[in-house]
Amino acid sequence: MTKDRFSETSFSIAHRFSFGSDLHTGEFYLAIPVSNGAVDYNEYYRVSGELARSFATDSGSFIAFAEACRRREHDDLLLYQPDGRRGAPI
Numbered sequence: 001m002t003k004d005r006f007s008e009t010s011f012s013i014a015h016r017f018s019f020g021s022d023l024h025t026g027e028f029y030l031a032i033p034v035s036n037g038a039v040d041y042n043e044y045y046r047v048s049g050e051l052a053r054s055f056a057t058d059s060g061s062f063i064a065f066a067e068a069c070r071r072r073e074h075d076d077l078l079l080y081q082p083d084g085r086r087g088a089p090i
Contacts, residue, residue, distance in 0.1 A: 006031075006044070016090065017066040019047070019055065022079070028052040029079060030062075032069050034087030041087060044079040045069050 006029065011018035018031045028047040033040060047055075047065075055062045068074055070089040 012062070012066075015063050015066055017062070017069075018042075019052075019062065022046075030066060030069065032066055033090040035090050036085045036087035038085075039087075040090065043069070043082070043087070045074055045077045046079055047077075 005022060005024055006020055007023055008018045008020040010020070016033055020029060020031075021027070022029050022044075028049065028051075029044045030047050031042040031044045034043050035041075045065075051061070051065065055065075065074070069077075
């Protein structure tokens with residue numbers, strides 16, 4: 001993964017997530033910070049265009065989706081599958 005792959009368009013410090021577009025695929029993503037004790041990193045979740053549009057009109061849906069990702073309810077949407085030492089949400 002390179003820093004040139006993702007273009008962040010918005011973020012929330014209070015709710016600890018960022019949102020933007022994947023420059024390789026044109027899809028949207030939501031990223032949450034995690035830590036496995038050795039390193040802090042972001043987990044990136046694929047976001048549909050429909051859900052991305054709902055974020056623009058309902059900030060609560062952003063927060064709810066990020067919280068569901070922290071509970072690992074959307075692991076099927078991860079852009080990168082975690083290795084054996086997956087981090088816990090920060």
